[in-house]
């Protein structure tokens with residue numbers, strides 16, 4: 001799924017307690033893609049500015065293989081379980097917002113095809129990847145917008161009820 005939807009899902013599903021939870025859940029929701037693409041993106045921007053006259057030559061020269069490596073690590077259920085366990089030990093309770101990361105992986109499994117970043121959810125135990133339908137396909141993209149609209153309508157409706165009706 002696209003990174004904005006991931007953030008919105010993390011936010012609405014796990015961050016509905018308070019502002020801090022909200023931000024933390026959205027952050028965990030985008031983290032797997034942010035770690036894989038954020039750094040190369042930043043490097044690409046800097047390279048674009050400092051390269052010769054050609055804006056895009058810098059960008060192309062800095063598209064590294066490690067994107068795939070980071071992507072494989074951040075999109076594995078095993079990595080998530082290890083981080084979840086570590087956070088649990090540190091904070092002595094499950095960190096609810098980190099479930100947004102789990103949700104990210106679960107959403108990515110059916111919404112990526114083998115042609116574009118299929119989700120390596122069992123790495124490093126297995127390299128199996130499910131051949132789903134790309135999220136950019138309208139049969140995924142439009143229902144995704146509808147589901148998000150429904151979730152946020154419920155969220156704001158509940159918030160409205162709490163603030164204005166039950167006071």
Ligand SMILES: [Zn+2]
Pocket residue numbers: 001032033075104108
């Ligand atoms: Zn992803």
